[in-house]
Amino acid sequence: MSRGLRSLPPTVVWIAGIVALWLTDRYLAPEVNPYLMRILILSGINIVLAVSLNLINGHTGQFSLGHAGFMAVGGYSAAAFSVYAGPALGDSLATASFVLALLVGAGVAAVSGFLIGIPTLRLRGDYLAIATLGFGEIIRVLILNLDSLGGARGFTNIPSHTNLFWVYLAVAGCVAFHANLIASRHGRALLAIRDDETAAEAMGVPTTRYKVGSFVIGAAFAGLAGGLFGHYLMYLHTNSFTFMKSFEIVIMVVLGGMGSISGSIGAAITLTILPEALRGVREYRMVIYSLLLIVLMILRPQGIFGTRELPDLLRSWRRRSA
Amino acid sequence: MQEFLQQIVNGVSWGGIYALIALGYTMVYGILRLINFAHGDVFMVGAYLGFYAVHWFGLGRASGSAGSFLALFAFAMIGCALLGVVIERSVYKPVRRHSRLNALITAIGVSLLLENGAILLFGPDPKFFPQVIESRPMRIVSGVVVTNHQLLVLIASCLLMVGLQAIIHRTKTGRAMRAVSFNRDAASLMGINVDRIIIFTFAIGSALAAAAAVLVGLTNPKIEPLMGLLPGLKAFVAAVLGGIGSIPGAMIGGLLMGIAETLVAGYVSSTLRDAIAFALLIVILLVKPTGLMGRAGDEKV
Numbered sequence: 001m002s003r004g005l006r007s008l009p010p011t012v013v014w015i016a017g018i019v020a021l022w023l024t025d026r027y028l029a030p031e032v033n034p035y036l037m038r039i040l041i042l043s044g045i046n047i048v049l050a051v052s053l054n055l056i057n058g059h060t061g062q063f064s065l066g067h068a069g070f071m072a073v074g075g076y077s078a079a080a081f082s083v084y085a086g087p088a089l090g091d092s093l094a095t096a097s098f099v100l101a102l103l104v105g106a107g108v109a110a111v112s113g114f115l116i117g118i119p120t121l122r123l124r125g126d127y128l129a130i131a132t133l134g135f136g137e138i139i140r141v142l143i144l145n146l147d148s149l150g151g152a153r154g155f156t157n158i159p160s161h162t163n164l165f166w167v168y169l170a171v172a173g174c175v176a177f178h179a180n181l182i183a184s185r186h187g188r189a190l191l192a193i194r195d196d197e198t199a200a201e202a203m204g205v206p207t208t209r210y211k212v213g214s215f216v217i218g219a220a221f222a223g224l225a226g227g228l229f230g231h232y233l234m235y236l237h238t239n240s241f242t243f244m245k246s247f248e249i250v251i252m253v254v255l256g257g258m259g260s261i262s263g264s265i266g267a268a269i270t271l272t273i274l275p276e277a278l279r280g281v282r283e284y285r286m287v288i289y290s291l292l293l294i295v296l297m298i299l300r301p302q303g304i305f306g307t308r309e310l311p312d313l314l315r316s317w318r319r320r321s322a
Numbered sequence: 323m324q325e326f327l328q329q330i331v332n333g334v335s336w337g338g339i340y341a342l343i344a345l346g347y348t349m350v351y352g353i354l355r356l357i358n359f360a361h362g363d364v365f366m367v368g369a370y371l372g373f374y375a376v377h378w379f380g381l382g383r384a385s386g387s388a389g390s391f392l393a394l395f396a397f398a399m400i401g402c403a404l405l406g407v408v409i410e411r412s413v414y415k416p417v418r419r420h421s422r423l424n425a426l427i428t429a430i431g432v433s434l435l436l437e438n439g440a441i442l443l444f445g446p447d448p449k450f451f452p453q454v455i456e457s458r459p460m461r462i463v464s465g466v467v468v469t470n471h472q473l474l475v476l477i478a479s480c481l482l483m484v485g486l487q488a489i490i491h492r493t494k495t496g497r498a499m500r501a502v503s504f505n506r507d508a509a510s511l512m513g514i515n516v517d518r519i520i521i522f523t524f525a526i527g528s529a530l531a532a533a534a535a536v537l538v539g540l541t542n543p544k545i546e547p548l549m550g551l552l553p554g555l556k557a558f559v560a561a562v563l564g565g566i567g568s569i570p571g572a573m574i575g576g577l578l579m580g581i582a583e584t585l586v587a588g589y590v591s592s593t594l595r596d597a598i599a600f601a602l603l604i605v606i607l608l609v610k611p612t613g614l615m616g617r618a619g620d621e622k623v
Binding site for chain 2: 063119120122123125126127129130131133134135137138141142144145152247250254283284286287289290291293294297298301
């Protein structure tokens with residue numbers, strides 16, 4: 001089956017996939033109960049967040065704790081576009097305006113990623129982690145003080161546009177982009193920086209440019225996820241973007257395995273469903289999470305998948321059983 | 323001018339508390355190169371220990387005698403020292419052989435565990451720290467008011483810091499601590515029991531955080547499970563500001579942080595109060611990453 005898919009030109013696969021997704025969203029989604037739908041959509045948004053943070057933390061090895069900040073920048077700018085510029089475009093262009101809003105969100109987040117990345121990426125290891133955490137908090141406090149974005153009341157009246165189709169289109173785009181990036185020359189440069197920055201520099205890899213680049217791309221996708229998030233909830237509040245949210249995304253990346261895209265996807269889905277599954281023991285939920293994280297760090301510091309991807313694992317299992 | 327002096331007085335009082343917490347960060351970082359994210363939550367546990375000490379044993383309240391007040395401090399400090407040691411033994415020691423990033427993530431895990439454990443144990447609602455000493459305003463210069471609480475915070479934190487300096491510079495254990503933070507492997511070869519020094523460091527750092535927590539309980543009586551989060555982060559920033567790993571640096575950083583914060587809250591906007599800490603952090607990291615009094619570490623290739 002996988003060989004059959006691979007022999008097709010990628011464009012055909014993409015078009016078929018998009019049509020299938022559109023049909024699913026059109027005809028199947030209304031049948032699904034809203035609770036399940038919510039989990040599906042939030043899983044998708046978390047996948048985009050985890051995969052994009054994995055590019056920075058896992059593949060490039062630059063430990064960032066500010067992802068929620070970029071998500072906030074993207075979410076708020078996309079929402080601002082929809083609320084202030086959307087009506088001017090009219091109802092007939094509602095979908096186009098939504099796509100434009102998402103692109104604006106991703107773009108603004110990318111610019112902020114660039115501006116923050118240039119100074120902070122000179123720092124290494126835990127200093128970088130703290131500086132990005134600081135920037136994330138500064139972004140949050142600044143938004144809190146902007147009255148045009150709702151300030152402490154929260155940003156309301158965001159049009160509802162996010163549905164299964166858009167979320168999973170974003171997921172597919174995000175995963176394909178990252179998988180291709182990692183497999184490319186540029187991806188190898190990023191992995192080289194992670195494994196040994198000094199050696200990479202000595203081999204002629206322009207480390208600063210690559211580090212900032214990966215930061216910008218990660219921020220852009222976080223902004224995209226923020227835009228989807230805002231247009232799904234129709235309401236944004238800075239309380240959703242505290243550093244606890246950043247920690248949550250970091251936990252997804254670490255749990256799945258730093259540097260494994262399929263690991264991040266699996267962990268994002270698991271960690272979105274887990275709270276729902278643990279609803280009966282709700283008060284213990286976060287305690288279980290944190291214990292899980294600690295135990296995992298002691299017993300399997302590389303995360304569940306390590307740096308390997310699902311297809312590699314399946315292949316090695318098949319070889320072992322054969 | 324009077325208002326400015328008043329702000330400085332308030333800032334110094336907060337600064338003493340930040341300094342006490344920052345000392346724990348800086349000592350652990352100096353020895354293990356680990357940002358102990360859970361330190362702010364140890365501080366929170368200290369506040370709860372103080373709260374229960376007053377409620378259960380009537381420590382500190384009984385006739386307001388100085389002895390029982392000291393017993394209140396001792397109870398919280400010993401309890402937190404034990405907690406710090408347990409955390410180190412059970413969690414940080416096993417991850418010490420992995421990378422530093424792993425240790426950092428583990429520390430985040432411990433922090434989440436303490437916070438959520440506290441929500442389970444103590445309940446999510448804020449509690450009110452009993453006012454064991456009545457607040458009395460005192461006027462020093464006309465228009466500048468110092469409460470006896472602020473004075474107590476200042477005196478207690480000064481005493482604790484002087485005591486810490488004495489331990490580090492005058493005792494054998496202190497010398498061993500300095501040796502371990504200078505070079506762990508060499509210290510171990512010289513016959514220093516590195517494990518014991520690490521335990522001792524965690525115990526002292528956590529005890530100082532507990533002392534800070536009791537002092538905070540006196541001045542700002544509302545205590546809750548997430549109360550350690552922001553003061554913890556800010557104290558960490560204070561430690562970086564002063565130069566992480568440097569003990570006088572942590573004190574100066576803490577004072578600067580407290581003053582900067584009250585000045586921003588007083589003259590600019592109180593909502594920006596929490597952002598100033600991080601803005602300071604970023605400026606110091608970009609301009610002088612080793613902090614005001616830190617020494618530059620050499621990078622091995």
